[in-house]
Amino acid sequence: MKTKNSVFIATSIDGYISDKNGKIDWLNTIPNPSNDDMGYNEFMIGIDALVMGRKTFETVCSFDVDWPYEKPVFVLSNSLQEVEEELKDKVFLIHGSLKEVLHQIRKKGFKNLYIDGGATIQSFLKEDLIDEFVITTIPILLGGGTSLFSELPKKMEYELVNTKQYLNAISQNRFRRKRIN
Amino acid sequence: MKTKNSVFIATSIDGYISDKNGKIDWLNTIPNPSNDDMGYNEFMIGIDALVMGRKTFETVCSFDVDWPYEKPVFVLSNSLQEVEEELKDKVFLIHGSLKEVLHQIRKKGFKNLYIDGGATIQSFLKEDLIDEFVITTIPILLGGGTSLFSELPKKMEYELVNTKQYLNAISQNRFRRKRIN
Numbered sequence: 350m351k352t353k354n355s356v357f358i359a360t361s362i363d364g365y366i367s368d369k370n371g372k373i374d375w376l377n378t379i380p381n382p383s384n385d386d387m388g389y390n391e392f393m394i395g396i397d398a399l400v401m402g403r404k405t406f407e408t409v410c411s412f413d414v415d416w417p418y419e420k421p422v423f424v425l426s427n428s429l430q431e432v433e434e435e436l437k438d439k440v441f442l443i444h445g446s447l448k449e450v451l452h453q454i455r456k457k458g459f460k461n462l463y464i465d466g467g468a469t470i471q472s473f474l475k476e477d478l479i480d481e482f483v484i485t486t487i488p489i490l491l492g493g494g495t496s497l498f499s500e501l502p503k504k505m506e507y508e509l510v511n512t513k514q515y516l517n518a519i520s521q522n523r524f525r526r527k528r529i530n
Numbered sequence: 531m532k533t534k535n536s537v538f539i540a541t542s543i544d545g546y547i548s549d550k551n552g553k554i555d556w557l558n559t560i561p562n563p564s565n566d567d568m569g570y571n572e573f574m575i576g577i578d579a580l581v582m583g584r585k586t587f588e589t590v591c592s593f594d595v596d597w598p599y600e601k602p603v604f605v606l607s608n609s610l611q612e613v614e615e616e617l618k619d620k621v622f623l624i625h626g627s628l629k630e631v632l633h634q635i636r637k638k639g640f641k642n643l644y645i646d647g648g649a650t651i652q653s654f655l656k657e658d659l660i661d662e663f664v665i666t667t668i669p670i671l672l673g674g675g676t677s678l679f680s681e682l683p684k685k686m687e688y689e690l691v692n693t694k695q696y697l698n699a700i701s702q703n704r705f706r707r708k709r710i711n
Contacts, residue, residue, distance in 0.1 A: 498671065
């Protein structure tokens with residue numbers, strides 16, 4: 350079964366996903382009157398399910414909007430016991446090692462996963478489990494905050510699949526992990 | 531007098547300019563049989579002089595090649611007393627605060643400067659003195675090393691001038707500092 354773990358995320362030029370105050374309002378630095386989704390919907394079409402950590406899940410819940418995901422969301426958590434009633438057919442708590450978690454999710458038939466949230470992405474990366482990155486670079490230096498990347502045990506080569514430009518202001522690279530088969 | 535301080539540099543996807551062992555051999559991860567210069571010569575045409583720190587200068591000197599720069603190179607150093615005879619018309623030692631240094635260099639008529647070396651770039655950035663970045667992204671995660679960017683006292687907005695692709699494998703963004711005149 351061909352599987353893929355993908356990341357779709359925006360960072361500042363200096364690689365931060367949130368600023369020194371934990372804010373992400375700088376993501377809207379570039380005016381976007383036409384609400385260009387910068388490839389998000391197209392990316393989501395190729396996704397079977399999402400995997401995120403508890404913190405990202407709670408952040409999404411804190412937004413004053415309806416639940417934003419049509420695809421099933423697996424939330425990695427050792428502490429959460431259950432999700433609220435209205436999310437019960439959309440959100441699934443899961444725990445264990447990443448390899449166990451992936452095994453469980455894939456056994457249910459979900460092949461292409463969107464891995465989201467800084468801490469979750471970093472733990473997947475530490476085990477070399479990220480096959481694809483779509484990184485949208487917002488043209489700003491934040492000078493501090495939460496970095497997308499952290500220390501890794503080894504170098505990992507990727508290949509550039511494509512480079513796109515949005516709103517004449519934002520560049521986006523798609524990288525695919527180069528694996529020797 | 532219109533002046534510009536530019537950076538032309540390559541980083542890994544995770545923003546490192548040298549790896550955990552201080553090496554830069556990963557820059558050659560992508561085969562480059564035609565010796566594509568990825569815009570370097572074109573960039574250099576627009577440059578009047580270079581500014582680098584002592585460490586970068588000594589690194590360049592350690593390479594087993596002829597002196598690689600045609601343009602004057604200003605080396606920031608409080609400790610070096612003089613440069614070797616054959617570099618005397620090419621390399622100029624300079625010290626003082628960055629603003630003083632820039633004043634001295636510009637008084638000599640050099641307007642467009644190439645700011646090079648990790649530490650030097652970071653000190654210029656801390657004083658918001660970088661007007662342009664050309665960042666070439668090598669599709670590799672190094673997982674540690676020397677970062678191009680460090681903590682900054684404030685956010686700085688740039689604008690994307692263009693995005694280029696080289697060797698069908700490497701993307702390059704040119705950013706220009708957005709200043710309110």
